[in-house]
């Protein structure tokens with residue numbers, strides 16, 4: 001379940017937890033874009049800042065272990081292919097394989113950029129409660145005409161709410177079918193249909209019940225979602241992020 | 254026990270209420286009923302006897318195909334929004350009632366629909382979570398709660414809009430003993446606050462000592478409607494287990 005993996009919300013009271021989610025969402029977009037074009041100095045600065053922000057998370061690397069391993073593997077592949085296939089001065093060669101200095105430098109830069117983007121994403125997810133994300137989307141899209149922000153935020157809310165249920169049901173259905181020997185059937189299509197049909201039936205039933213409950217609890221499209229006002233700290237953070245992004249860009253690419 | 258009040262100031266009145274589903278099957282048939290303010294009424298009956306169908310008429314989830322339902326004197330179909338604020342419901346499957354992605358967000362759903370201010374929503378939710386003892390789990394995902402806690406969350410969601418009537422549809426189904434105790438604690442508290450309570454169940458024992466009245470349904474019709482002492486005979490033939498005498502009459 002996603003609740004037990006590293007790449008999910010971790011309660012806490014750090015600077016990042018307290019920041020308004022709208023600011024965080026915009027900052028994530030800005031920093032993500034800047035970091036993809038940042039030069040070596042800029043990216044070093046960015047990674048340092050990320051490290052400083054992360055220190056407050058009392059989270060051991062162990063809990064990110066599995067995702068981290070996959071990510072490190074990806075970085076390794078990127079670094080290796082850059083080092084091998086970028087032309088330049090040869091640092092070390094063995095037969096047809098040649099590592100170039102430019103290649104290694106380039107590979108390290110790309111890896112740092114990827115790391116920075118993933119790190120930003122992780123910090124965002126880890127410091128943002130799912131409910132706050134819904135409110136933020138509501139708040140960001142409300143001023144834009146033509147976007148049904150009410151429906152959008154309700155949809156986000158229900159998705160976050162129902163995802164674990166659907167996963168659990170899928171698991172229960174699959175278990176029940178395994179107990180009855182479905183694995184003896186070799187045809188994967190047969191097994192998929194056998195799993196999908198009861199799943200769909202249950203999902204529709206659940207959707208019906210949910211709609212009824214929402215009606216009983218007085219659901220309207222004009223619901224008042226409490227959107228927190230931006231604090232001076234939020235404004236300061238937005239300013240800091242903007243200055244930071246500019247600095248990283250000016251440090252060259 | 255409350256004295257029988259004049260039907261004109263009753264909390265809930267059904268007048269020859271009948272509901273026929275689209276497929277032609279009859280859910281409930283010619284139900285006459287009056288519930289006064291502050292009463293706790295149990296609706297008992299076998300599966301399919303029409304308990305849920307009847308309750309769904311009291312908050313306008315179903316509308317009568319014949320007859321009429323009035324809440325505090327007003328016909329239900331005249332103002333559904335008002336009725337749903339006035340009459341709240343805890344559903345049989347609490348999993349399906351919870352719409353919020355966290356405990357807090359779920360409790361806030363009702364007041365958000367009523368358009369309360371942010372501060373008022375916050376205050377109502379805080380009070381409600383305190384009342385049911387879920388404050389410590391405010392940020393948790395509802396999915397991770399126990400069965401008893403889910404029903405407590407459903408009650409919290411209801412408290413935030415301060416309804417006068419609270420209906421529980423099969424509140425004990427699927428609960429272990431601690432879960433049943435948790436639900437009973439909530440029912441006792443709501444009763445002490447003077448709210449009108451309707452409880453549908455085929456498990457009489459836990460709630461019978463508190464009840465003012467026992468209504469028994471069979472095939473969509475009311476076959477018993479009296480004080481619990483007078484309604485208890487021959488319940489087994491109607492698909493309801495008669496509770497042991499020791500459970501009954503302790504604090505009722």
Ligand SMILES: Nc1ncnc2c1ncn2[C@@H]1O[C@H](COP(=O)(O)OP(=O)(O)O)[C@@H](O)[C@H]1O
Nearest residue numbers: 274278279280299300301302303304305306307
């Ligand atoms: N949506 C529906 N469509 C058709 N028949 C229904 C529907 N809901 C309930 N019924 C029927 O109405 C009767 C009463 O159901 P219900 O009120 O759910 O009983 P209870 O809650 O006492 O178990 C049952 O015979 C049931 O099959």
Ligand SMILES: [Mg+2]
Nearest residue numbers: 304305345423
């Ligand atoms: Mg029922």
